[in-house]
Amino acid sequence: MNSDISYDPVSVIDEKEAIGETAKIFKDIRETMNIPLITSIWRGLAEIDDSLKKIWTIARPIYETQNPEKKLKEIIEEIKLPLLPKLTDDELSKNRLAPKDWEDILIILKAYNRSNGMNMVVLHSIIKQNFPICLNIKKNKKKKIIWPVLRKLQKKEEIKPKIWQLVCNVNSICAPNGTNSHVATLWRHLAHWPFFLEIMYIKLNKLSEERVLQTLLFKTQKYLQESGLLIEAKEYFNNDLSSRAYSIIKNYVYEKDKVIRMVVIGFIMQKWIEKQKIFALNN
Numbered sequence: 001m002n003s004d005i006s007y008d009p010v011s012v013i014d015e016k017e018a019i020g021e022t023a024k025i026f027k028d029i030r031e032t033m034n035i036p037l038i039t040s041i042w043r044g045l046a047e048i049d050d051s052l053k054k055i056w057t058i059a060r061p062i063y064e065t066q067n068p069e070k071k072l073k074e075i076i077e078e079i080k081l082p083l084l085p086k087l088t089d090d091e092l093s094k095n096r097l098a099p100k101d102w103e104d105i106l107i108i109l110k111a112y113n114r115s116n117g118m119n120m121v122v123l124h125s126i127i128k129q130n131f132p133i134c135l136n137i138k139k140n141k142k143k144k145i146i147w148p149v150l151r152k153l154q155k156k157e158e159i160k161p162k163i164w165q166l167v168c169n170v171n172s173i174c175a176p177n178g179t180n181s182h183v184a185t186l187w188r189h190l191a192h193w194p195f196f197l198e199i200m201y202i203k204l205n206k207l208s209e210e211r212v213l214q215t216l217l218f219k220t221q222k223y224l225q226e227s228g229l230l231i232e233a234k235e236y237f238n239n240d241l242s243s244r245a246y247s248i249i250k251n252y253v254y255e256k257d258k259v260i261r262m263v264v265i266g267f268i269m270q271k272w273i274e275k276q277k278i279f280a281l282n283n
Helices: 020-033 040-045 051-063 067-079 089-094 099-128 161-171 185-192 194-209 212-227 243-254 256-275 277-282
Strands: none
Touching: 020 040, 020 051, 020 099, 040 051, 040 243, 051 067, 051 099, 051 243, 067 099, 067 212, 099 185, 099 212, 099 243, 099 256, 161 185, 161 194, 185 194, 194 212, 194 256, 212 256, 243 256
16 A cells, blocks of 8 residues: 555544634634634644644744745746636536535635645645745734634534445545545545545546646645745754644645645636636526
């Protein structure tokens, strides 16, 4: 087996179940990053000694600037995402999603793409630049995003077995261990719409078979290494993270099949829905 995420996104702490300092940090992450949810990297770190607090202390000043958002936009533009094919006549005949469903799916994709994308940019820069302490960093007043209420993130046991198989199938695309890979939280959140998972599996799997996705993952990985976010820092931390926490973060941002994979696939799906918005709102 190839290397998978060293924690299981399905079983790590639910942000709604967090208490004490962990709950306070989660709240601060949401407010600072301007996101409506906590993705699994932070929830995974919360279960490893004081790694969550240590990493968030370093990362927070970087997220307070507009630099991660600008760098993420730059990367997405640079790698030139393909547009997935439109729905076929057969797929259209099977569509039971109302316009509100498509809108809800798009909101979830935007939330995860923003969170995963900014995490990819910032945590990669922290690891590459040896844990910088950003002193006198210029903070930008950012426009607050008003997120609508997202559909509930279901636990595995709340998802019907047939739908869970769909989740595992689409999660397997470019994943290290195929259908046995840990399930990225985005797919679990999209389990409310089995039809969408079916369609995405077909269309994304074709991109994988044609090696288009793999090329995009490599381009993103290379761009991060060569032109990722640079931080002006006057001091650097001595890395005192546990070996497990350090390994989790490094693998998360350095390996193509971790957050890079979810950012690329997530933005491909977002682009597809946005381009078909007329369809989505009128069918």
